[in-house]
Amino acid sequence: xxxxxxxxxxxxxxxxxxxxxxxxxxxxxxxxxxxxxxxxxxxxxxxxxxxxxxxxxxxxxxxxxxxxxxxxxxxxxxxxxxxxxxxxxxxxxxxxxxxxxxxxxxxxxxxxxxxxxxxxxxxxxxxxxxxxxxxxxxxxxxxxxxxxxxxxxxxxxxxxxxxxxxxxxxxxxxxxxxxxxxxxxxxxxxxxxxxxxxxxxxxxxxxxxxxxxxxxxxxxxxxxxxxxxxxxxxxxxxxxxxxxxxxxxx
Amino acid sequence: xxxxxxxxxxxxxxxxxxxxxxxxxxxxxxxxxxxxxxxxxxxxxxxxxxxxxxxxxxxxxxxxxxxxxxxxxxxxxxxxxxxxxxxxxxxxxxxxxxxxxxxxxxxxxxxxxxxxxxxxxxxxxxxxxxxxxxxxxxxxxxxxxxxxxxxxxxxxxxxxxxxxxxxxxxxxxxxxxxxxxxxxxxxxxxxxxxxxxxxxxxxxxxxxxxxxxxxxxxxxxxxxxxxxxxxxxxxxxxxxxxxxxxxxxxxxxxxxxxxxxxxxxxxx
Numbered sequence: 001x002x003x004x005x006x007x008x009x010x011x012x013x014x015x016x017x018x019x020x021x022x023x024x025x026x027x028x029x030x031x032x033x034x035x036x037x038x039x040x041x042x043x044x045x046x047x048x049x050x051x052x053x054x055x056x057x058x059x060x061x062x063x064x065x066x067x068x069x070x071x072x073x074x075x076x077x078x079x080x081x082x083x084x085x086x087x088x089x090x091x092x093x094x095x096x097x098x099x100x101x102x103x104x105x106x107x108x109x110x111x112x113x114x115x116x117x118x119x120x121x122x123x124x125x126x127x128x129x130x131x132x133x134x135x136x137x138x139x140x141x142x143x144x145x146x147x148x149x150x151x152x153x154x155x156x157x158x159x160x161x162x163x164x165x166x167x168x169x170x171x172x173x174x175x176x177x178x179x180x181x182x183x184x185x186x187x188x189x190x191x192x193x194x195x196x197x198x199x200x201x202x203x204x205x206x207x208x209x210x211x212x213x214x215x216x217x218x219x220x221x222x223x224x225x226x227x228x229x230x231x232x233x234x235x236x237x238x239x240x241x242x243x244x245x246x247x248x249x250x
Numbered sequence: 251x252x253x254x255x256x257x258x259x260x261x262x263x264x265x266x267x268x269x270x271x272x273x274x275x276x277x278x279x280x281x282x283x284x285x286x287x288x289x290x291x292x293x294x295x296x297x298x299x300x301x302x303x304x305x306x307x308x309x310x311x312x313x314x315x316x317x318x319x320x321x322x323x324x325x326x327x328x329x330x331x332x333x334x335x336x337x338x339x340x341x342x343x344x345x346x347x348x349x350x351x352x353x354x355x356x357x358x359x360x361x362x363x364x365x366x367x368x369x370x371x372x373x374x375x376x377x378x379x380x381x382x383x384x385x386x387x388x389x390x391x392x393x394x395x396x397x398x399x400x401x402x403x404x405x406x407x408x409x410x411x412x413x414x415x416x417x418x419x420x421x422x423x424x425x426x427x428x429x430x431x432x433x434x435x436x437x438x439x440x441x442x443x444x445x446x447x448x449x450x451x452x453x454x455x456x457x458x459x460x461x462x463x464x465x466x467x468x469x470x471x472x473x474x475x476x477x478x479x480x481x482x483x484x485x486x487x488x489x490x491x492x493x494x495x496x497x498x499x500x501x502x503x504x505x506x507x508x509x510x511x512x513x514x515x516x517x518x
Contacts, residue, residue, distance in 0.1 A: 051417050074419040087411045091285055094466040101407050105418035110400040137465060153414075 004029050004161065004193060005050060010059030012042070012049050018216070019045045022059070025212060025221040029160070032187045032194045034204035034224075037214045043197045044082070046214060047163055050195075051079055064160075075105040078154030080147075082165040082197075087138075095141070095149050096121055096134045102156035124152050144175035151182070162186065164196040180207050201245045256490060264384045265376045265496070269482040271391035272443055272452070275436050277478035278398050280453035281460060281470055282429055285409050287339075289457075291328065291430065292450035294343035295437040298324040298350030300446045303371050304357040307364040313371070314386060317438045324350065325434035329427060374445030374497040376486065387439050394432050401428060406467060443482075444497030452478070455504035462511035477507045 003026035012020040020042045027033055037043050048054040050061060052068050061068040064076060081087075099121045100113045125131045128148045133141055138149060147167060154162055162183075168176040184207050186192045198204045201213070205224050213220040213227075219236060220227055227233055228246035237245065256262055283289055302320035306313035324346050331342035358365050379387075398405065407415040408425045416422050433453070440449045456478035457470075464470035485500030492499075 079417045091410045092464045092470045104407055111403040
């Protein structure tokens, strides 16, 4: 498998505070990576650094073999931010309009959403089961439906990688299970590489094949199965915690 | 009959042409500004216009020729102050606005002669608009409309979710600068219509009216444009027949539209 996202000794500072320190890893095509860590561990910062939203203090990131600063194929990467953390809640956008925004990464100046694009958006909405919501405002939908719309926005450019920032925060257990199963299908059937930030290190083991655990620095990156047999991790997390994390994976 | 006569006056025709153009660009830009919580930038830039117009009058230069570049510079200064000096946007607007007003008042004090001219810009008078001003308004309005047309989806995406927009390759900083510069041009154009004191109303009211009724962004743009156009047309007409100040009448009709939209939303 080829490495498509590679971090080489990256550090990120907010002012004088070092949020990420010398982190290195390589994510291969087809991986489903659970990105975990405690509050303030730097998970969102790491994702923002991968997406070029935050400057690196040291190190470099390669996306599809190209230095991130020169990378232009953003349609290859779909991003689903922490639910509504960055979205303008008063914005009067319909579901159809929100999904179409995902296509802007494939457009050159002047960016236009064409009839073909709208057709593509409708097909995707049908696939996600939100066709009836097409003309509704995003704010009128339930948490699960909103999440599907944002997933649709991330999927419409047919990305090779999907990056999620705590997608299950506002979902009830049933919606959460359905959402993760959908991600598993995208990973296994369409071969989309997934990086997913989560607090629930145990639960993500049910779906992810790799764990990237950070606490401002890299604690573990590798297969879940190897994590569960790793003695160093047993001493880091404690036997009980390691067992809880591995319980659902096994 | 009286209406036909009314439409034959050349100053009314000029007022309608300039008013309609300015109404359309104000409503479109206003929607982006309101949704970005930047509504008061119009107010701040209109205060800068006051200072710039005073400068023009002081040196005997046609005020708009001074106001347009200076207000564009001020709009960039607002962005730079909030970026570099780690000051919130509203405070940055306050700083630049204070420079504009105080500069204008000092120049008025030094001149001892143009106070009447300067203060006529406070409340505007679209019925006194000249042919040159109509041509200038038309040219600049076309530039602003073209920019909105070509960058519509970039503006939409960066306003809806700026962080996500950046991940799709949209240059959000450029889009923010563009929006601010377009607003600067629009504010200067609007001053002739409603004056320094009421410019921000032209940017804010059609947008908040549209947001009461709209279902979708495109619909919001259309409702905002319709409310803005109607208020200008009715405002000019009412002010002529009822002998009322034009700028204030246009703004009050905008207020009525907002009230109606708000009531309709509550009832339905």
